Amino acid sequence: MKIKANVLLIAIIAATGGLLFGFDTGVISGALPFLKQYWQLADADIELITTTVLIGAVLGAVTSGKLSDAIGRKRMIIANAIIFTVGAFGCAYAPNVTVLIVMRIIIGFAIGITSYVVPMYISEISPSRVRGGLVTLNQLMITIGILVSYLADYWLSDDSKPESWRLMFLVGFIPAVILLVGMFFLPETPRWLISKGRWDEGKKIIEKLEDADIIDNTLAELEKDLQMQREQNTNWTEVFKPWLRAPLIITVGIFFFQQFSGVNTIIYYSPIIFKMAGIVSNTGSILPAIIIGGVNVLACVVSVLLLDKVGRRRLYMIGIWGMIPSLALLGACFHFKEELGASLPVFAVLSIVCFIIFIAISLAPLGWLLISEVFPLNVRGVGMSIGSLAHWGFNAIIAFTFLKLVNSLGVDFTFWLYALVCVAGLWWGYYYIPETKGKTLEEIEEHWRKGGSPRKF
DSSP states (O other), X not given: OOOOHHHHHHHHXXXXXHHHHHHHHHHHHHHHHHHHHHHTOOHHHHHHHHHHHHXXXXXXXHHHHHHHHHHOHHHHHHHHHHHHHHHHHHHHTOSXXXXXXXXXXXXXXXXXXXXXXXXXXXXXXSOGGGHHHHHHHHHHHHHHHHHHHHHHHHHHOOTTOTTHHHHHHHTTHHHHHXXXXXXXXXXXXXXXXXXXXXXXXXXXXXXXXXXXXXXXXXXXXXXXXXXXXXXXXXXXXXXXXXXXHHHHHHHHHHHHHHHTTTHHHHHHHXXXXXXXXXXXXXXXXXXXXXXXXXXXXXXXXXXXXXHHHHOHHHHHHHHHHHHHHHHXXXXXXXXXXXXXXXXXXXXXXXXXXXXXXXXXXXXXXXXXXXXXXXSOGGGHHHHXXXXXXXXXXXXXXXXXXXXXXHHHHOHHXXXXXXXXXXXXXXXHHHHHOOOOTTOOHHHHHHHXXXXXXXXXX
């Protein structure tokens, strides 16, 4: 399907926000061993430094909706790029742990806003026939950002220089500047402009981006949609009414099982995990993370191709079935580490790679996709905010408890615990994951209004 060059360029520049999201999420992974050595940090300090960015993300996710409605999607992304730039310098030149924590919270705030605003900008700027593919570009850029952070960590790491972590954080300045400069040349979304009464400006942008034969229809549908929203200006508490109980359970549940599978312990702590597996060098412990990051990107590409072919429910079940034995095997690797000896890192990497493949084609993309589908128009913003809050909240809990679990239960039982969570997720998914493939948003809303269950789609 052919995409206009200007549309693709706009989407790529905006999706640099997703790359920053991924980079600033993953960069801590390679920096942690050096931070621990440089400031002689305890495990509790390491968990706090890792978690603070997620606390900031919760704050950003909560405030992003109203801010983007007030000042516009474009200005919100520009403000975010400035925050990312300040945060990169602040982390790189932090004189002590306290300043580093404050800067990580600031970056987290930008990540939380980015997770909401960038997909919204791309969705509202994209022609209808290619909207799905362009929006998923953001998810792909997040995984690329994580991989880039691992590569930068490995390239800049030097076991003889404990301050290597400073340059790792500083690299985030580069994509932040690209996003900042690029956004000045991009238009505001026509939907936001028209919603603010700036009809002529919005119409001109649609005429440049949309296919000529459907411009009039697009404008008519947009006007109809905005009129409907004005008429259905319902209270946010509508989302808690009985007929929307299933969508709410789906929203919170999908992110619970996504995060409590332990996926982000691997994203944040993989070098530390590999040091537990016997890799002594700080630099050497980052190398397996690059392999995992590369697999994550490839699996994300596969998920984009499969979501509208295989279906949401089937992919969820395939993913969760694969995640359970992968985590069980990872726990077994550490349980039998004496028997495995020098081959432990190899088996650990293989187990993690299998886990990443299965979650990257299922729960990772399905979380954000499903919450954008299961809520009716008049409460979709509130529903997605609840989903975003659940995602970052559960993420923070996992990041803050991983090393505590390892120290109290051991590495083996920690990953077996995550496997048990996935077993519960298998049962939960059977009853609560709907098959929304091929269903219009209006059909989904009607199903809930009739009291239909998720499994009976």
